[in-house]
Amino acid sequence: MSGNNYTVSCPTCGKINTLRGKSMTRALTCQHCKIYFRTGNWDTSTVEFVYEEPQALPIGARGRIDGFVYEVIGFTIKQEYKYHFRWREYLVFNPFRGYAFLSEYNGHWNFVWPIEEDPLVHKSDDTIQYEGETFHLYQMYSAKVVHARGEFFFDVFDMTASTTNKEYIAPPHMLAQEKSDDSILWCKAEYFKPSEIAEAFSVPLSSLPSREGIGYTQPFQSQYSKNALLIFTVLIILFTFIVHLTVNNTASDKVVYSGVFRKEEMADQKMIVTPSFELKDGTKSLEILISAPLSNDWFFSEFTLVNETNGTEYNFAKEIEYYYGTEDGYGWSEGSRNGEAFLSQIPEGKYHLNIYPEFSFTTDTFDLTVKRDVPMNANFFVTLIGLLIFPAFYFIRHHYREQQRWSESDYTPYE
């Protein structure tokens, strides 16, 4: 290796290479013969890469990330030893910000930059608390460089081979640790969409690899946070519960008619006509409570609620039955001696009931109570279901996507 004015000659082909990184460049691939070599005399060996893949961002490409213009200096393809998956890393440089990386795997991009702090200070159980976020261990691996182009501020080939890596995620962020025998480098990363990379480097989106699956730092796309939806859902349910109590408490639950009827009083009549009763306060519900002293028996009746003002009739029927006994020494019963019929939205006015009872053999009496504007609970539970549909769908989808995210990890919490 020889050269000056930020040029070096290739130890293999002897041709001159001009260095973009000037004196900072420690290793590079020859622009002519592609051989990898170091710029100093500390290691004069060279590496020839056989494996090759298309490079989405060319050496020298410039892009604005977080307000700073970075230039692509180097490009590597790394391969993990255990599962042999490969990913691509672009070394980018800004004179004021220093170096950083753009890492791409399955079309998912991360902008990775070194940090000074040691996040492990807060480590517990493979999690790290850092800058208000909880990072979970996602993967631990060793890798090698299988392809390189451009320049590097360190010996990327040897450094990659001699380090073990741990990556902790808190989408869209990641903390990555590169540990060798004598050094630890911590980096923080943030997920970038391909469209953001394409826009930053002014390259067509179609020239970037298509996204496959879910990136391990890819955030769950929504315009609100999971916690915000959770808090909002709890608040809205509390609010609905208060509204429900208020509506039920304002229900008058007023008895507008009650009577006791006996079979013998009917003589040969098939129908009982109740005295008139007044329903007030607009349109409200009406509940008819029926009770009979049933003993292994049933009672059935048809009813007609007649609006004496306009002649509208509401026909309904109700049957109650109650049976009991003992079997194998144990008592049993089924049914009830009481029942109720519910009529929705009955307008105010003067009404009476026509009752067509059918007595069985042993029952010859029944009680009837008519209540106006009764409290209801069923609508509340239906409303709750309606309110919870969207959050339930969201959280199920979120869970499914998290499962997908962790499917390639040895440390998945979803097993």
Add this chain to the structure above:
Amino acid sequence: MNWEDIKGLKFYLLYCLLLIGFFVYSGMTGWKWYNDTPTESERPATSGRSGHIYRYHK
């Protein structure tokens, strides 16, 4: 929860308000959405809208 979250949840918020509004209206007018008492109403001919109306689960 911040303003951006609330903006993101605006359609869900609107849906919740409509549902709760409907719930309140139903409660105030005694409308039980799932009523297990089948009811048949009949209006007199003089009202101009005579005939049977079956209002199951009214």
